[in-house]
Amino acid sequence: MTRTALTLRYIVFAVIATLANLAVQRLVLAVPEPKAALAYPLALGAGTLAGLVIKYLLDKRWIFHDFSQGVEAHGKRFSLYALMGVATTAIFWGTETVFWLTCQTHAARELGAVLGLGIGYVVKYRLDRRFVFTTGGSAAA
Secondary structure, three states, X not given: OOHHHHHHHHHHHHHHHHHHHHHHHHHHHHOOOOOHXXXXXXXXXXXXXXXXXXHHHHHHHHXXXXXXXXXXXXXXXXXXXXXXXXXXXXXXXXXXXXXXXXXXXXXXXXXXXXXXXXXXXXXXXXXXXXXXXXXXXXXXX
């Protein structure tokens, strides 16, 4: 696969995961919550988990050409994938939260999320290529 095709595919998958993340956040934030202070962190966590699982499944097969199967293979690979996402999640959550605290609108919060996720996904690709998907197929360097 050419570098351009790989990049376009990765961008499409990042958009899919971002939309899933934001959709789950909206669902969580739309639920009437007696403890409103917990709604935002709960939305962040639920959205992040949804995006993480979707992105893992897409990246594993279509970016890194990893066809390993089974609980053991997925467990180890997904654990490493999630671990590599800790720093990039901090970028995403930090950017989204700054936009939310600064503007206090959902549109600004989502803009911050998109910017943070975009930056985070660039970093995450490099980490995943180097530390997570080290066997199997190859993604362009």
